Amino acid sequence: MSAQTQPLGAASWWARLRSGAGSSQLGIYVVFVLVVLVSYVVVTAAGGTFNWRNMAVRSVALGIVSVGQTLVILAGSLDLSVAYLVSVSAVLTSFIMDGQAANMPLAIGVVLLVGAVVGAVNGLLITKLRVHPFITTLGTGLVMRGLLSSRFSAQTGQVAPEFSQVLGYGLVGPVPVSVIVFALVAAAAIWMLRSTQFGSHLYAVGGSQEIARLSGVRSDRTLVITHVLCSLTAVLTGLYIAARLRAGAPWVGPDGGYDLESIAAVVLGGTALSGGRGGVGGTVAGVLILAVLDYVFNQLQVDGFLKMVLRGVIIIAAVATYTARSKRASE
Amino acid sequence: MTAHDEQQPLLTLRGISKSFFGNEVLSDIDLDCYRGEVHAIVGENGAGKSTLMKIIAGAYQPDRGTMTLDGEEVTYHLPADAQAKGVSIIYQEFNLLTDRTVAQNIFLGREPRKRFGIDRQKMERDTAELLAMLHVDSISPRQLVGSLSVAQQQMVEIAKALSFDARLLIMDEPTASLSPPEAEALFERVNLLRERGLSILYISHRLKEVFDLSQRITVIKDGRKVDTVLVDDVSPTDLVTMMVGRELSHYYPERARPEELGDVRLRVRGGGNARLRGIDFTIRAGEVVGMAGLEGSGRTEVAQALFGVEPFTEGVVELDGEPVRIRSPRQAIKRGLGYISEDRKSEGLVLVRSITENGGLALETLPSSERRARGVRDKTAAVVADLVDRVDVRAASLDQEVQFLSGGNQQKVVLVKWLATRAKVLIFDEPTRGIDVGAKAGIHDLIRELAREGLAVLMISSELPEVIGMSDRILVMRNGELAGELPAGSSEAEIMLLATGQEERGAAIDEAAAFGVAQQRSADEEARRQEPAASTQEDRA
Numbered sequence: 029m030s031a032q033t034q035p036l037g038a039a040s041w042w043a044r045l046r047s048g049a050g051s052s053q054l055g056i057y058v059v060f061v062l063v064v065l066v067s068y069v070v071v072t073a074a075g076g077t078f079n080w081r082n083m084a085v086r087s088v089a090l091g092i093v094s095v096g097q098t099l100v101i102l103a104g105s106l107d108l109s110v111a112y113l114v115s116v117s118a119v120l121t122s123f124i125m126d127g128q129a130a131n132m133p134l135a136i137g138v139v140l141l142v143g144a145v146v147g148a149v150n151g152l153l154i155t156k157l158r159v160h161p162f163i164t165t166l167g168t169g170l171v172m173r174g175l176l177s178s179r180f181s182a183q184t185g186q187v188a189p190e191f192s193q194v195l196g197y198g199l200v201g202p203v204p205v206s207v208i209v210f211a212l213v214a215a216a217a218i219w220m221l222r223s224t225q226f227g228s229h230l231y232a233v234g235g236s237q238e239i240a241r242l243s244g245v246r247s248d249r250t251l252v253i254t255h256v257l258c259s260l261t262a263v264l265t266g267l268y269i270a271a272r273l274r275a276g277a278p279w280v281g282p283d284g285g286y287d288l289e290s291i292a293a294v295v296l297g298g299t300a301l302s303g304g305r306g307g308v309g310g311t312v313a314g315v316l317i318l319a320v321l322d323y324v325f326n327q328l329q330v331d332g333f334l335k336m337v338l339r340g341v342i343i344i345a346a347v348a349t350y351t352a353r354s355k356r357a358s359e
Numbered sequence: 360m361t362a363h364d365e366q367q368p369l370l371t372l373r374g375i376s377k378s379f380f381g382n383e384v385l386s387d388i389d390l391d392c393y394r395g396e397v398h399a400i401v402g403e404n405g406a407g408k409s410t411l412m413k414i415i416a417g418a419y420q421p422d423r424g425t426m427t428l429d430g431e432e433v434t435y436h437l438p439a440d441a442q443a444k445g446v447s448i449i450y451q452e453f454n455l456l457t458d459r460t461v462a463q464n465i466f467l468g469r470e471p472r473k474r475f476g477i478d479r480q481k482m483e484r485d486t487a488e489l490l491a492m493l494h495v496d497s498i499s500p501r502q503l504v505g506s507l508s509v510a511q512q513q514m515v516e517i518a519k520a521l522s523f524d525a526r527l528l529i530m531d532e533p534t535a536s537l538s539p540p541e542a543e544a545l546f547e548r549v550n551l552l553r554e555r556g557l558s559i560l561y562i563s564h565r566l567k568e569v570f571d572l573s574q575r576i577t578v579i580k581d582g583r584k585v586d587t588v589l590v591d592d593v594s595p596t597d598l599v600t601m602m603v604g605r606e607l608s609h610y611y612p613e614r615a616r617p618e619e620l621g622d623v624r625l626r627v628r629g630g631g632n633a634r635l636r637g638i639d640f641t642i643r644a645g646e647v648v649g650m651a652g653l654e655g656s657g658r659t660e661v662a663q664a665l666f667g668v669e670p671f672t673e674g675v676v677e678l679d680g681e682p683v684r685i686r687s688p689r690q691a692i693k694r695g696l697g698y699i700s701e702d703r704k705s706e707g708l709v710l711v712r713s714i715t716e717n718g719g720l721a722l723e724t725l726p727s728s729e730r731r732a733r734g735v736r737d738k739t740a741a742v743v744a745d746l747v748d749r750v751d752v753r754a755a756s757l758d759q760e761v762q763f764l765s766g767g768n769q770q771k772v773v774l775v776k777w778l779a780t781r782a783k784v785l786i787f788d789e790p791t792r793g794i795d796v797g798a799k800a801g802i803h804d805l806i807r808e809l810a811r812e813g814l815a816v817l818m819i820s821s822e823l824p825e826v827i828g829m830s831d832r833i834l835v836m837r838n839g840e841l842a843g844e845l846p847a848g849s850s851e852a853e854i855m856l857l858a859t860g861q862e863e864r865g866a867a868i869d870e871a872a873a874f875g876v877a878q879q880r881s882a883d884e885e886a887r888r889q890e891p892a893a894s895t896q897e898d899r900a
Binding site: 219223224225228229231232235236238239240242243244245300304305 | 438439454455456457458459463467468469470472475476477479
């Protein structure tokens with residue numbers, strides 16, 4: 029096979045990056061660099077310190093689930109149930125582990141299975157019953173919330189100390205384990221989208237279900253699998269939070285705002301809410317921007333309510349800029 | 360008489376019938392398509408052409424009848440079944456993902472694989488080969504489809520069809536949104552494919568293309584086959600007669616008589632913006648002014664500037680002698696302008712709302728004082744009901760969603776929307792695009808009737824016969840400027856000269872000559888042309 033693989037453009041990784049990433053995604057990195065530079069100057073001028081590791085760790089929980097959210101949004105869907113699934117995953121992990129390292133495989137296995145089931149249910153409701161993703165995932169989220177509150181009201185059980193030490197606080201050299209996990213999840217998703225048939229079909233389904241169907245793509249199956257993958261990232265975020273807090277609680281998901289924040293990170297990263305355009309690379313930048321801003325606001329001791337206002341303004345401004353840019357590009 | 364007689368057809372249909380909800384859409388269709396021929400399918404909209412093509416392409420299953428491909432009887436359950444047998448279809452609306460690359464689109468669902476993931480290099484190499492086969496060198500396999508022109512996207516569609524090793528290619532109105540040079544480039548490709556032995560079923564409303572490209576023509580009317588004829592045996596008039604079943608001697612309504620023209624209603628002096636320069640013209644009350652020009656010459660931009668979509672930034676617009684500033688469609692509506700846009704589905708109508716709501720949309724934006732000033736006393740719904748009656752919209756009820764109407768009836772609803780505001784100036788952009796021959800005449804009559812009532816009409820069209828047949832004066836655009844003005848009844852050659860510029864004089868005349876007198880359809884010319892056509896047929900007999 030490789031014998032006839034003449035370089036149609038071996039040195040064109042740049043073109044490939046551009047065609048894969050799209051212009052709005054390159055833009056986000058420029059924004060990211062600017063945000064970091066300005067933040068750095070402002071924070072150091074105000075006498076604060078710029079702690080990279082702290083910022084990276086802050087972005088892990090939101091980052092992992094945002095990768096999954098990117099996938100469903102690219103496929104033309106949406107997942108609002110991730111926040112409660114994060115809670116379910118965190119609570120079940122600490123409940124089943126109950127402080128015993130021996131229970132670790134069981135706990136992780138169970139929550140991954142639960143995640144896969146939730147994702148499959150979301151996907152099947154959307155594709156088979158044709159319920160809008162917004163309603164479907166709002167509904168399954170509420171169901172999870174109800175089930176969780178009926179059984180658990182406060183911090184429940186606790187995770188094995190080893191689990192917490194490694195995933196929550198472990199370091200490989202100077203790099204936190206959790207950051208490595210986030211990087212691996214993001215890299216796997218990027219590879220999948222760029223270089224696999226499934227990734228190609230995912231973009232096609234998000235671009236136009238009809239075109240995908242006419243081209244022989246099994247769009248329903250693609251959408252269900254995508255939802256399963258998204259739910260698994262929510263489970264992973266839940267595992268990380270449990271490790272970090274040493275125990276799970278029903279409020280960790282909704283309090284972290286993982287549903288809407290992840291969607292914000294995705295669109296901030298230049299992925300079209302209507303599906304079919306964008307990628308995980310942009311989302312990672314989006315998550316990092318949110319984390320940097322968060323850190324800066326904390327360092328500058330910005331009032332909590334003002335912080336929300338500023339984040340809202342920044343998200344809207346960023347997306348408005350993309351729209352203006354892509355409008356100009358299309359003219 | 361031809362080689363076809365000895366040859367076995369590639370595709371044979373016998374007795375194909377299809378009903379939807381008890382309505383028979385196709386009945387008893389027989390068709391033979393040979394290797395290496397372009398076989399045109401013509402007929403009015405709603406005649407059943409598209410349904411027939413979808414059956415051949417496997418998107419629908421026939422209720423009765425047999426299909427034979429290369430001697431073997433075939434039944435399809437899915438379009439993919441037909442594709443596997445070498446039958447590909449290119450719909451009028453492309454099935455391409457704009458945010459994916461050319462190669463990704465062509466091999467969607469059939470991506471070549473290597474050990475890990477997609478073999479991108481093979482995919483792009485194969486794409487390049489397909490494009491090279493079509494003599495297309497302006498497209499790279501890695502380009503995003505959204506960055507290509509419509510004509511280029513069509514080439515991608517053709518390449519995609521070929522990638523299935525197509526033996527039979529079905530093209531549905533392929534030139535509907537192409538400029539003349541782009542269409543010419545397409546015809547070269549079609550001929551190229553035919554010479555390679557592909558069979559092409561070619562659906563078109565444009566008779567010139569049908570005569571230029573095809574070897575045989577099948578006419579379908581009301582779901583039945585009228586006849587299949589060799590292209591040399593018929594004249595365009597015969598064909599139109601077969602399609603609609605009547606002579607088209609009064610194809611265009613009579614033009615305005617001098618005494619019917621009123622004062623100058625609309626005057627533009629030195630109009631310009633980012634896309635237009637030095638636009639000067641007038642339209643009188645009662646006058647239909649045609650506007651011709653190549654695709655991209657600025658025709659639509661003039662309409663949009665007048666209507667405030669992309670307003671003029673220079674120059675003066677006067678309405679009834681009074682200078683007006685129009686900065687938005689809302690202001691344009693208040694000043695009494697109406698714009699029947701090129702793309703009625705995305706700009707003219709809210710498809711999922713009723714006829715009543717769509718018809719009243721523009722009127723509802725007027726303040727009540729303005730309504731009274733224009734003498735609109737009735738409730739909006741009543742105004743709309745009246746007008747729907749008057750322009751003869753055919754619909755089950757006024758509550759019907761406009762998406763379920765035919766193209767011609769949709770266009771009439773757009774018209775109702777503007778008539779309801781008692782507009783003084785109407786701008787039509789491609790008023791009969793995608794509308795069948797019979798309904799076209801109805802729209803033309805309506806435009807003329809409105810002019811007779813004192814409206815000023817600007818009619819933009821890329822169909823030269825329409826411009827010539829309808830206009831009292833003809834404006835020709837080129838490169839964002841007015842290239843000139845021609846009197847009523849000017850020839851296609853004169854328009855093409857202005858539209859293309861002097862340097863291409865020779866080519867333009869050839870092009871125009873190819874259109875031929877066939878499409879000059881005013882009554883007297885029609886009569887004159889009948890005789891030679893009749894005599895050639897006698898000679899043959």
